[in-house]
Amino acid sequence: MLKKIKEAVLKSNLLLTEYGLVTFTWGNVSEIDRNKNCVVIKPSGVPYHELTREKMVVVDLKGNVVEGNLNPSSDTATHLELYNNFPEIGGIVHTHSPWATSWAQAGKEIPCYGTTHADHFYGNVPCTRKLKTSEIKKDYEKKTGSVIVEKFININPEDMTAVLVNGHGPFVWGDDSHQAVKNSVILEEVAKMAYHTEQLDKDITQLSCTLLDKHFLRKHGKNSYYGQN
Amino acid sequence: MLKKIKEAVLKSNLLLTEYGLVTFTWGNVSEIDRNKNCVVIKPSGVPYHELTREKMVVVDLKGNVVEGNLNPSSDTATHLELYNNFPEIGGIVHTHSPWATSWAQAGKEIPCYGTTHADHFYGNVPCTRKLKTSEIKKDYEKKTGSVIVEKFININPEDMTAVLVNGHGPFVWGDDSHQAVKNSVILEEVAKMAYHTEQLDKDITQLSCTLLDKHFLRKHGKNSYYGQN
Amino acid sequence: MLKKIKEAVLKSNLLLTEYGLVTFTWGNVSEIDRNKNCVVIKPSGVPYHELTREKMVVVDLKGNVVEGNLNPSSDTATHLELYNNFPEIGGIVHTHSPWATSWAQAGKEIPCYGTTHADHFYGNVPCTRKLKTSEIKKDYEKKTGSVIVEKFININPEDMTAVLVNGHGPFVWGDDSHQAVKNSVILEEVAKMAYHTEQLDKDITQLSCTLLDKHFLRKHGKNSYYGQN
Amino acid sequence: MLKKIKEAVLKSNLLLTEYGLVTFTWGNVSEIDRNKNCVVIKPSGVPYHELTREKMVVVDLKGNVVEGNLNPSSDTATHLELYNNFPEIGGIVHTHSPWATSWAQAGKEIPCYGTTHADHFYGNVPCTRKLKTSEIKKDYEKKTGSVIVEKFININPEDMTAVLVNGHGPFVWGDDSHQAVKNSVILEEVAKMAYHTEQLDKDITQLSCTLLDKHFLRKHGKNSYYGQN
Numbered sequence: 001m002l003k004k005i006k007e008a009v010l011k012s013n014l015l016l017t018e019y020g021l022v023t024f025t026w027g028n029v030s031e032i033d034r035n036k037n038c039v040v041i042k043p044s045g046v047p048y049h050e051l052t053r054e055k056m057v058v059v060d061l062k063g064n065v066v067e068g069n070l071n072p073s074s075d076t077a078t079h080l081e082l083y084n085n086f087p088e089i090g091g092i093v094h095t096h097s098p099w100a101t102s103w104a105q106a107g108k109e110i111p112c113y114g115t116t117h118a119d120h121f122y123g124n125v126p127c128t129r130k131l132k133t134s135e136i137k138k139d140y141e142k143k144t145g146s147v148i149v150e151k152f153i154n155i156n157p158e159d160m161t162a163v164l165v166n167g168h169g170p171f172v173w174g175d176d177s178h179q180a181v182k183n184s185v186i187l188e189e190v191a192k193m194a195y196h197t198e199q200l201d202k203d204i205t206q207l208s209c210t211l212l213d214k215h216f217l218r219k220h221g222k223n224s225y226y227g228q229n
Numbered sequence: 230m231l232k233k234i235k236e237a238v239l240k241s242n243l244l245l246t247e248y249g250l251v252t253f254t255w256g257n258v259s260e261i262d263r264n265k266n267c268v269v270i271k272p273s274g275v276p277y278h279e280l281t282r283e284k285m286v287v288v289d290l291k292g293n294v295v296e297g298n299l300n301p302s303s304d305t306a307t308h309l310e311l312y313n314n315f316p317e318i319g320g321i322v323h324t325h326s327p328w329a330t331s332w333a334q335a336g337k338e339i340p341c342y343g344t345t346h347a348d349h350f351y352g353n354v355p356c357t358r359k360l361k362t363s364e365i366k367k368d369y370e371k372k373t374g375s376v377i378v379e380k381f382i383n384i385n386p387e388d389m390t391a392v393l394v395n396g397h398g399p400f401v402w403g404d405d406s407h408q409a410v411k412n413s414v415i416l417e418e419v420a421k422m423a424y425h426t427e428q429l430d431k432d433i434t435q436l437s438c439t440l441l442d443k444h445f446l447r448k449h450g451k452n453s454y455y456g457q458n
Numbered sequence: 459m460l461k462k463i464k465e466a467v468l469k470s471n472l473l474l475t476e477y478g479l480v481t482f483t484w485g486n487v488s489e490i491d492r493n494k495n496c497v498v499i500k501p502s503g504v505p506y507h508e509l510t511r512e513k514m515v516v517v518d519l520k521g522n523v524v525e526g527n528l529n530p531s532s533d534t535a536t537h538l539e540l541y542n543n544f545p546e547i548g549g550i551v552h553t554h555s556p557w558a559t560s561w562a563q564a565g566k567e568i569p570c571y572g573t574t575h576a577d578h579f580y581g582n583v584p585c586t587r588k589l590k591t592s593e594i595k596k597d598y599e600k601k602t603g604s605v606i607v608e609k610f611i612n613i614n615p616e617d618m619t620a621v622l623v624n625g626h627g628p629f630v631w632g633d634d635s636h637q638a639v640k641n642s643v644i645l646e647e648v649a650k651m652a653y654h655t656e657q658l659d660k661d662i663t664q665l666s667c668t669l670l671d672k673h674f675l676r677k678h679g680k681n682s683y684y685g686q687n
Numbered sequence: 688m689l690k691k692i693k694e695a696v697l698k699s700n701l702l703l704t705e706y707g708l709v710t711f712t713w714g715n716v717s718e719i720d721r722n723k724n725c726v727v728i729k730p731s732g733v734p735y736h737e738l739t740r741e742k743m744v745v746v747d748l749k750g751n752v753v754e755g756n757l758n759p760s761s762d763t764a765t766h767l768e769l770y771n772n773f774p775e776i777g778g779i780v781h782t783h784s785p786w787a788t789s790w791a792q793a794g795k796e797i798p799c800y801g802t803t804h805a806d807h808f809y810g811n812v813p814c815t816r817k818l819k820t821s822e823i824k825k826d827y828e829k830k831t832g833s834v835i836v837e838k839f840i841n842i843n844p845e846d847m848t849a850v851l852v853n854g855h856g857p858f859v860w861g862d863d864s865h866q867a868v869k870n871s872v873i874l875e876e877v878a879k880m881a882y883h884t885e886q887l888d889k890d891i892t893q894l895s896c897t898l899l900d901k902h903f904l905r906k907h908g909k910n911s912y913y914g915q916n
Contacts, residue, residue: 023647024643024644043686044686045685045686046686070686071683071686074684096573098647098650098651101572102651102655104572105571105652105655105662106655106659106662107662108658108659113334113335114333114396114397114398115397116325133666136669137668137672140672167573167665167669168573169572185252186252193334194334195657196424197335198658199424200424200427201336204335204336208359210366211396214369218303225300226303227273227300228272228273228275228299229300342793342854343791343855344854344855345788345856414711421785422785422792425785425789428882428886429790429793429882429885430794433793436854437820439823439824440818440823440854443824447761454758454761456731456732456761457731457733458758482869482873501915502915503913503914503915504914504915529914529916532913556876556879559880560884561887562801563801563880563881563884563891564888565888566887591895591897594897594901595897595901625898627802653883653887
């Protein structure tokens with residue numbers, strides 16, 4: 001079942017190491033089949049080079065394992081919370097990629113300081129509030145998803161495909177898992193440059209709304225004119 | 230037509246990845262044939278590893294596609310503005326290379342802090358003013374070129390082969406596209422070292438004019454004595 | 459004698475270069491046989507690519523060479539001090555890995571700023587006091603171990619598998635030498651991110667105890683649920 | 688003539704790229720034959736991958752080309768000034784390696800903040816004064832050597848094998864060119880860690896003299912006990 005998606009999730013997990021986004025097993029990728037309401041996700045704690053298509057775990061949207069002999073990623077409940085609340089998204093990546101994680105640890109959103117950022121994220125990359133003690137103690141991984149969803153009340157997950165979980169690290173999504181991996185690479189690059197920009201000028205202001213609009217919409221708007229048709 | 234230049238532009242685009250200047254498709258290279266008044270440029274949004282000589286796009290100096298089935302780079306109008314105003318230059322590179330882009334995002338010129346800089350750029354690497362709202366809304370890419378040209382009223386593009394577009398990133402040029410790529414590598418290295426120099430001493434002053442002259446001119450002046458004859 | 463441990467120590471030493479933790483010969487790995495009370499350790503000053511299983515040196519817990527023709531690592535006395543005082547540990551790594559060493563040089567413990575840290579180290583990574591002049595002048599390497607042991611009076615070496623020696627660099631341990639190498643990689647990554655976190659916000663506070671507990675214990679506690687059974 | 692030294696200088700030049708110390712042709716290595724009073728040095732501006740043993744240039748201690756068809760490195764006069772004044776040294780490396788150069792550009796010596804530094808350099812790595820206008824205008828490369836020699840009036844070049852030329856970059860030496868390359872790698876690593884140490888604590892103090900002595904002398908003193916006999 002879901003052979004094609006398993007293959008895609010396997011490949012996307014392997015891309016995490018290829019793009020240098022992960023140390024050891026510090027990252028996981030999932031993808032959803034919106035017709036079957038099933039999610040394919042990396043098994044917990046298995047090194048990337050030992051992964052095979054067959055080892056991918058299938059869960060339903062409540063977290064029940066539908067297929068597979070291994071435990072799913074310990075972050076599965078976070079993924080599911082996002083799939084359940086963001087019907088637009090098809091794939092999710094979680095890593096501890098160092099630049100994005102440094103911003104998350106500082107508890108700061110990543111301000112939009114340049115057109116590289118504006119080309120891909122429509123505004124500052126948000127950072128969630130800290131989880132409350134009660135949220136950490138019970139259903140921690142699900143609640144990690146809840147604070148993300150809470151943060152996105154007025155944000156469209158298609159315009160903003162990444163978030164920083166306060167004190168933790170980034171969750172990133174896309175139409176499918178491969179797109180989510182690419183967005184993770186972009187987030188890391190944007191986070192690195194924003195860091196250096198702030199060090200160069202502590203009082204730097206963000207890009208103007210006009211320039212943000214121009215760049216995001218020439219790539220993503222209905223009148224976009226970047227790339228080939 | 231322009232087989233040789235297409236080959237050169239292809240090679241120079243591939244060098245961008247080899248030198249680590251680009252993520253995904255975030256960079257483009259062009260080269261001009263000054264006799265035919267035609268510019269060969271990368272097609273928009275095509276990954277570097279899919280590029281072939283045949284996919285290169287030929288445009289005239291007004292931006293009309295003269296040859297090729299793909300859309301030219303979305304930054305084509307910027308390249309043309311530079312070719313039209315800087316008759317000395319033969320090739321142009323645009324990237325979002327992270328160190329130079331961090332300076333561009335901070336809206337700061339790169340001060341000449343050392344002889345590495347002085348060996349290659351004759352003074353501080355300038356940063357343009359921000360574009361006005363009207364310039365962003367109409368003919369944005371052409372206007373991106375215009376603010377560069379405006380900045381160079383009193384600067385010779387042969388002495389200063391790079392510029393930072395405010396909030397965006399570097400445009401770099403040279404006698405041909407290969408030289409422009411090499412200058413992009415140098416800019417990135419110089420930008421990185423200037424960043425660290427400032428962090429080590431916030432009150433650092435620039436290199437003396439005498440030392441700037443010495444280094445730039447021993448490599449580029451009419452009495453240059455670096456390298457072989 | 460100790461063929462298997464020698465093989466393990468050889469492999470772990472080679473991993474130091476593979477993971478980019480060492481320059482030249484700036485690192486050494488050892489592993490103990492708790493039944494025989496013998497320690498296998500890298501020979502002093504021998505480049506990693508010249509190491510063979512036969513070149514590994516075996517010493518007893520007083521530092522007498524039991525087997526091998528080469529001098530043991532100049533840091534052997536530090537390793538032994540740790541093995542003698544921390545009966546729980548099976549392998550030790552010492553490197554001058556740049557991020558952890560920068561914290562050691564600054565004489566600062568690494569604060570726990572995020573869940574990546576909390577997943578692996580149960581609290582701030584401690585930094586020893588400076589050695590006294592008398593300690594430097596006599597039995598320096600043994601005393602380097604003593605200040606570590608002193609620092610761990612109220613710390614469990616199983617909960618905290620790394621320490622920074624003030625002005626020097628990290629010592630890291632684990633159940634065996636391979637685990638110690640992995641912990642060294644993690645320490646380096648955590649040190650890097652903590653550095654950038656502080657630069658982003660000089661007044662950043664540490665992770666809450668609840669979140670530290672949650673992350674450390676879901677991986678290491680008796681009710682841990684990370685990974686496969 | 689000098690076949691063996693030419694081979695050594697060729698190899699050492701190639702090591703510069705292997706160790707990531709140079710961009711393009713930004714570095715040169717030389718080695719001296721103290722019996723023949725001849726120096727073998729890299730030809731000026733030739734890419735490393737085009738170098739052959741035959742292309743190495745031989746000069747006497749006054750700078751006259753004794754053998755070879757190419758121009759010697761434009762920094763030859765600096766090398767010669769050092770050979771003429773430091774009879775203890777056998778090989779010299781000059782690069783613009785980014786971390787050491789950042790300190791040179793800031794005009795600051797590299798303080799000894801840790802044992803990594805103390806293992807290799809006996810005290811702070813000095814930085815020369817700026818050259819005077821007259822020194823830049825006449826015999827610039829020779830005068831670059833003179834300010835180094837001036838700085839070493841009370842420093843033994845065997846205890847301190849590196850120097851930063853103010854606003855320029857490092858010159859590094861050793862018993863032969865291979866040792867000088869290794870010292871260049873070490874300098875870069877030490878410069879990087881000192882930078883990060885200062886960022887972590889602006890008021891950091893240097894290593895105690897006792898600890899400096901301990902580390903330098905256990906590797907380099909007459910009673911050294913590091914490595915094999």
